Amino acid sequence: KAASAAPGDTGSFEIDLPNASEGNVTTRFPPEPSGYLHIGHAKAAMLNQYFAQHYKGRLLLRFDDTNPSKEKDEYVEQILKDVAALGVKYDKLSYTSNFFPQLADCAERLIKLGHLYADDTPVEQMRLERGEGTESACRRRSKEDNLQIWEEMKAGSEVGKKNCLRFRMDMANPNKALRDPTAARCNPTHHWRTGQTYKVYPTYDFACPFVDSIEGVTHALRTSEYRDRQEQYYRILKMCQEAWPGLPDVHLWDFSRLTFVNTLMSKRKLDWFVRNGRVDGWTDPRFPTVQGLYRRGLQLEAMREFILSQGASKNVTLMEWDKIWTINKRIIDPVCPRHTAISDSQRVKLHLTNGPQSPEVISVPKNKKHPPAGIKATTKTQDVWLEQADAAAIKEGEEVTLMDWGNAIVKDIERSASGEVTHLMGELHLEGNFKTTKLKLTWLPVTRDLVPLELHDFDHLLTKKKLEEEDSFEDFINPCSRWTVSAVGDANMRSLQKGDILQLERKGYFRVDVPLLKPTSPIILFAIPDGRVRSQ
Ligand code: ATP
Ligand code: MG
Numbered sequence: 001k002a003a004s005a006a007p008g009d010t011g012s013f014e015i016d017l018p019n020a021s022e023g024n025v026t027t028r029f030p031p032e033p034s035g036y037l038h039i040g041h042a043k044a045a046m047l048n049q050y051f052a053q054h055y056k057g058r059l060l061l062r063f064d065d066t067n068p069s070k071e072k073d074e075y076v077e078q079i080l081k082d083v084a085a086l087g088v089k090y091d092k093l094s095y096t097s098n099f100f101p102q103l104a105d106c107a108e109r110l111i112k113l114g115h116l117y118a119d120d121t122p123v124e125q126m127r128l129e130r131g132e133g134t135e136s137a138c139r140r141r142s143k144e145d146n147l148q149i150w151e152e153m154k155a156g157s158e159v160g161k162k163n164c165l166r167f168r169m170d171m172a173n174p175n176k177a178l179r180d181p182t183a184a185r186c187n188p189t190h191h192w193r194t195g196q197t198y199k200v201y202p203t204y205d206f207a208c209p210f211v212d213s214i215e216g217v218t219h220a221l222r223t224s225e226y227r228d229r230q231e232q233y234y235r236i237l238k239m240c241q242e243a244w245p246g247l248p249d250v251h252l253w254d255f256s257r258l259t260f261v262n263t264l265m266s267k268r269k270l271d272w273f274v275r276n277g278r279v280d281g282w283t284d285p286r287f288p289t290v291q292g293l294y295r296r297g298l299q300l301e302a303m304r305e306f307i308l309s310q311g312a313s314k315n316v317t318l319m320e321w322d323k324i325w326t327i328n329k330r331i332i333d334p335v336c337p338r339h340t341a342i343s344d345s346q347r348v349k350l351h352l353t354n355g356p357q358s359p360e361v362i363s364v365p366k367n368k369k370h371p372p373a374g375i376k377a378t379t380k381t382q383d384v385w386l387e388q389a390d391a392a393a394i395k396e397g398e399e400v401t402l403m404d405w406g407n408a409i410v411k412d413i414e415r416s417a418s419g420e421v422t423h424l425m426g427e428l429h430l431e432g433n434f435k436t437t438k439l440k441l442t443w444l445p446v447t448r449d450l451v452p453l454e455l456h457d458f459d460h461l462l463t464k465k466k467l468e469e470e471d472s473f474e475d476f477i478n479p480c481s482r483w484t485v486s487a488v489g490d491a492n493m494r495s496l497q498k499g500d501i502l503q504l505e506r507k508g509y510f511r512v513d514v515p516l517l518k519p520t521s522p523i524i525l526f527a528i529p530d531g532r533v534r535s536q
């Protein structure tokens with residue numbers, strides 16, 4: 001459905017919102033500050049931004065902070081950072097907690113209208129009754145009793161804490177979301193913004209339609225698994241409009257939830273990994289968080305193109321990671337600089353009998369097809385380093401190509417008792433044609449200024465592609481999702497900065513996680529998936 005998205009613009013869909021016209025659309029992105037944003041949230045934020053721009057309307061950012069047990073201001077800070085990193089610009093920032101006084105006022109009016117009642121049925125029993133469609137005994141309480149209990153709830157008293165407020169809706173409705181949903185309940189926890197001011201908090205089901213409407217949201221986008229709850233949203237809004245004259249209508253519009261193979265997206269589950277030290281915080285490169293994916297080397301343009309290419313489809317499909325990494329590779333490959341690295345373990349010297357007596361330094365472009373990437377120095381020396389794996393593949397007398405230099409004929413190969421190549425002797429044969437050689441070898445000069453590298457590669461955190469309802473994710477944790485090899489790199493890598501993207505010849509794409517800080521501590525490079533080989 002979606003047309004292609006050029007980097008930097010939001011692309012164009014052939015989708016429209018119902019009842020929308022230019023200048024009359026307000027959308028909102030309402031994250032709960034209970035974790036960092038992940039790529040699913042990025043989709044929601046970008047779609048909301050897309051519609052706001054498309055209709056020359058407004059985008060609100062609202063922290064949905066109705067649950068003091070889960071929220072922290074650290075998350076607010078990080079979400080603001082994530083939103084900025086996604087290039088999402090909003091017209092207004094608000095908090096659901098700004099509306100606690102109005103919500104309490106509205107609740108009182110709803111009690112007086114008979115739309116809300118206080119219920120102290122024990123949780124388990126309430127769950128059973130809701131399942132069976134049985135009305136609670138409390139449903140018959142008088143308005144006066146309900147108002148009195150409401151006062152107890154606001155005070156957080158013992159009586160208050162036993163009760164919750166419920167909408168008098170339809171206990172017999174086949175749609176369970178309509179079976180007297182809860183509107184408010186007590187929570188003694190300190191709220192990160194309002195402290196101890198409130199003892200009772202509105203539920204999402206109550207707060208969302210009220211605040212959407214009072215803030216002037218015209219189109220509330222929600223993921224399609226909430227479709228069962230659309231009717232509930234409209235009914236609650238209608239009751240609120242009766243209690244609070246002048247509240248405008250809101251249109252719901254749903255889109256598909258983004259899910260990926262081998263990946264958890266629920267903030268609660270991601271938080272489990274963080275709290276149990278299974279990852280390196282919320283920005284871990286194995287996490288689907290915006291910051292984790294950036295750290296892994298995903299570019300904003302790639303994320304945007306991927307998300308917009310899904311457009312308005314309402315089908316929840318389990319996405320493969322390859323797709324997004326293939327887009328990413330297409331973006332980084334033409335522009336990133338090329339460097340050379342040789343694995344540290346058992347690297348081998350090749351002595352070139354007719355090689356340069358003293359080091360020869362030449363300048364070569366960092367990316368032959370992209371001059372702005374700059375130039376680098378390549379040093380040719382009489383002894384060069386080769387990878388053990390490459391050395392092991394060479395046959396005595398074979399002509400090979402030293403990349404960006406020329407051919408050489410390997411005359412003599414020494415091996416240890418266990419068969420590893422320990423030394424090679426050869427002769428440059430620069431007249432030789434590289435088209436005739438089978439082996440094109442990465443090499444580095446034997447000099448003192450090579451830089452130490454640590455190459456990190458990652459796998460999925462989960463071993464199962466798709467977790468079923470009955471699966472518990474703890475049973476499918478990949479025991480080895482990160483591994484490291486040490487290597488040495490060409491001297492030009494000294495100047496790499498944190499966040500730089502590069503390609504190591506024959507090894508793939510990497511992002512600098514830690515640049516060279518001290519001569520002895522290695523540059524830490526994270527492998528960027530390229531959509532081939534493995535899917536991570
Ligand atoms: P989580 O399970 O990660 O906590 P959530 O829906 O509870 O997700 P919110 O902070 O409430 O998280 O979500 C903010 C917005 O992002 C909502 O509009 C929600 O629909 C949307 N959203 C959350 N997860 C996804 C997803 N995987 N794909 C698309 N949109 C999502
Ligand atoms: Mg939520």
Ligand code: MG
Binds near residue numbers: 266267
């Ligand atoms: Mg959630």
